[in-house]
Amino acid sequence: MANVRASTPDAHLPASAAEGSGRAAIGVFSISDAVGAEVRGVDLREELDAATIEVIHRAWLDHGVILFRDQHLSAGDLVRFSRCFGELDLGPTMAWQAADQEFPEIFIISNVMENGHPIGFLGNQEADWHTDMSHTAIPPKASTLYALEVPADGSGHTGFMNMYKVYEVLPSPLRSRLEGLHMKHDPAHTLQGELRDGFTAESFEDLEAAEGPVHPLVRTHPESGRKALYLGRERNGVYRAARILGMARAESDRLLDELWCVVRQEQYAWYHTWRVGDYVMWDNRCVMHRRESFSADLRRVMHRTQIRDNVAPA
Numbered sequence: 001m002a003n004v005r006a007s008t009p010d011a012h013l014p015a016s017a018a019e020g021s022g023r024a025a026i027g028v029f030s031i032s033d034a035v036g037a038e039v040r041g042v043d044l045r046e047e048l049d050a051a052t053i054e055v056i057h058r059a060w061l062d063h064g065v066i067l068f069r070d071q072h073l074s075a076g077d078l079v080r081f082s083r084c085f086g087e088l089d090l091g092p093t094m095a096w097q098a099a100d101q102e103f104p105e106i107f108i109i110s111n112v113m114e115n116g117h118p119i120g121f122l123g124n125q126e127a128d129w130h131t132d133m134s135h136t137a138i139p140p141k142a143s144t145l146y147a148l149e150v151p152a153d154g155s156g157h158t159g160f161m162n163m164y165k166v167y168e169v170l171p172s173p174l175r176s177r178l179e180g181l182h183m184k185h186d187p188a189h190t191l192q193g194e195l196r197d198g199f200t201a202e203s204f205e206d207l208e209a210a211e212g213p214v215h216p217l218v219r220t221h222p223e224s225g226r227k228a229l230y231l232g233r234e235r236n237g238v239y240r241a242a243r244i245l246g247m248a249r250a251e252s253d254r255l256l257d258e259l260w261c262v263v264r265q266e267q268y269a270w271y272h273t274w275r276v277g278d279y280v281m282w283d284n285r286c287v288m289h290r291r292e293s294f295s296a297d298l299r300r301v302m303h304r305t306q307i308r309d310n311v312a313p314a
């Protein structure tokens with residue numbers, strides 16, 4: 001079994017080698033009071049043994065977000081490591097991209113333009129608090145991001161929020177009101193408000209009539225058994241991207257406003273400042289994330305994978 005050290009942010013890696021491996025021991029170090037841990041002592045290019053994968057898996061479940069620094073991953077390494085935790089989704093391809101990419105599992109998240117086209121998604125704008133793919137029936141359990149290029153001025157932070165804690169801090173009368181409630185999520189628009197393929201402008205005007213996946217507002221994490229608030233997304237406070245079933249629209253909006261107000265206090269959030277070679281993996285079932293905007297003149301290139309879950313939120 002790999003040697004897991006106590007978590008303090010400024011602790012140093014153990015100097016001794018892990019039992020039998022001859023390599024530095026893996027260490028897990030909490031990064032903030034809210035969420036997140038740094039995992040040190042692993043080179044993700046290597047073939048990792050089952051005990052090491054288990055330590056990483058445990059750290060991810062316990063901390064919601066894990067960070068590995070100073071990695072040197074090829075696209076193949078990224079796909080291979082991500083696959084240790086489950087099957088991967090295929091990334092969306094842009095119409096102008098070659099369909100025969102070597103690693104179709106990789107999503108490019110970037111503002112960089114080549115030949116007049118963006119090479120990836122999300123541009124340089126803010127991406128407001130969200131969980132990935134809440135507009136699908138079975139959203140991925142994890143998303144992972146590997147930083148290839150980051151803005152030279154250190155901007156373009158990614159925030160992560162612990163939704164177990166957000167749920168637990170709600171006043172208990174509010175928590176009781178959420179019991180058994182379900183929401184229909186808007187499948188028609190992206191976070192940036194663009195229409196997804198196959199949807200028309202009208203397709204989600206009426207949140208009641210439109211088809212969309214229904215998820216509980218409070219979900220029980222299938223591995224930890226803990227409850228987390230599951231909001232999906234709201235588009236920068238402008239547009240309601242979900243509606244609570246069995247409630248009049250105004251009542252649903254009021255309740256969602258109350259919950260988003262707690263989210264926007266960012267009491268349980270931590271922001272990551274990226275360096276090239278950082279690799280971050282988050283638990284999409286109990287963590288929301290947000291990306292700050294950055295200057296359009298700076299380059300940011302991330303490779304992302306998405307690890308499938310095998311159960312719908314419940």
Ligand code: OGA
Pocket residue numbers: 109122127132143145156157158289290291302304
């Ligand atoms: C994502 C995402 C944030 C970022 O890839 O799902 O929200 O920091 N990215 O690029």
Ligand code: MN
Pocket residue numbers: 130131132289
């Ligand atoms: Mn996202």
